[in-house]
Amino acid sequence: MMIKWAFVTGADRGVGLSLAKGLLARGYHVFAGQYAEDGNELERLEETSEGKLKAVPLDISDGNSVSKALEAVAAVTDRLEILINNGAILGDMQATVEDELDFEEMDKVFRVNTLGALRMSNGLIGPIMKSESKLIVNISSEAGSIGSCWRNAWYAYCMSKAALNMQSQLIHNQISPRGGKVLVLHPGHVQTYMQGKLDTAGKLTPDESAGQILERIAQRLDPGYAGEGLALIDDEGKELPW
Template sequence: MRFSQVQVGQLRKHIAGRGDGSMMKMKTVYITGCDRGLGLALVQSFLNEGFAVFAGSYLPEWPELQELKKEVGEQLHILSLDVTDANSVQLAADEITRVTPKLDILINNAAIYTDQDGDIMETLDFTAIRNMYETNTLGPLRVTQSILPLLLQGESKLLVNISSEAGSITDCKRVKEYGYTMSKAALNMQSVLLQNKLKQFGVKVFAIHPGYVKSYMLGKFNTEATVEAQDSARGIVQQLLQPHLIDGPIFINYEGHLLNW
């Protein structure tokens, strides 16, 4: 995703209007999986809202984050992050802690989607399924645990897991895609468990379906998808920046519609 001159101009306008640009005066968000697609679009949307953004990067060969960094400077912090590696996750958390004493929003966005065609009657790639669990389910849990002390010091205290309608047990009509659907269903359960535990500290947990986003989730750009990454990101940010009165974990799509668990 390349940035248009209009988008760059909008970012410059926000930067110019920040006054002294003090990190202490800015809200903060930590987003994983930011090199391209939805993650990159979320970075841009939060920058537009005046947030200081900590962006996890796993694919350094993609230049967009670095190009954006040149435009916005210290408002964007790029972190090397592999959510499947506990040491990488902790190093990223340590780096954030050196910059800010609090975190307002955590968005666990990093995910993979492989082996879509595995069939119980034919062949299942259990290694691919295990890798999806490692990234899509355990990755968010690692990141959440690593940064929780800062999140508890934040003002907003929003914990966001980018899930999927594919993780809905109630509405499932699929007959395959075992790794992705099961890993997202497990992520939804993780979201409920976290809400049950962290509610007492004022944390609100969201599981959000971003829509069928045009992205590289399948290994190459998916032209059959129906939702632009920028539209999904803007919708997600809009949902997160408005008050939610639901008492408990929230499973919604990027437009704010409630989904079945």
């Protein structure tokens, strides 16, 4: 039986860690991108995974770090069933156009949320297209939907996620004629540490959000899948405007 590998970025904690656990439970072997040096829970998961999970040091905003992660994958397999671009940061949530905007911070957010995902998809597209599933999952956000935008701030996050959506469409246009698949998902309002502290207002736990994401993945990989085109799908399975 052929081993099926998946890669999850931002797997130190939160939704990424829950996705890694969920993929293991579904029979996948997992490369887990580890940004923090003290990813204790991820390291414990690796220790108990019987070799099925490999924590990979990874800063998706850094080209050298990504290159080393790609080498770690290539040393193990030439096929990757699923890439989940989950790693992301928020940036300033308060400043409007009438305030002093931190453009250096915005640049950092774009390098993670938008270019980081593209670095991974670009670097792993060969192994992805050699696999059976051929699936790239970009974890976007309702904040990246221009059609439903209500905010007057969150510049870096909203703009970086809108750019991620365009990136997803461009990749879809390239690989779909050869069976490649792209999913663009809003994970819901999750109780995570993206704001630097636990967001207790979130309606979903990381495990609940990851479970819904994995359900969408299973639906997309079902041979009977009848969807057309590409869409931004929310945590309830509904389509959001681009």
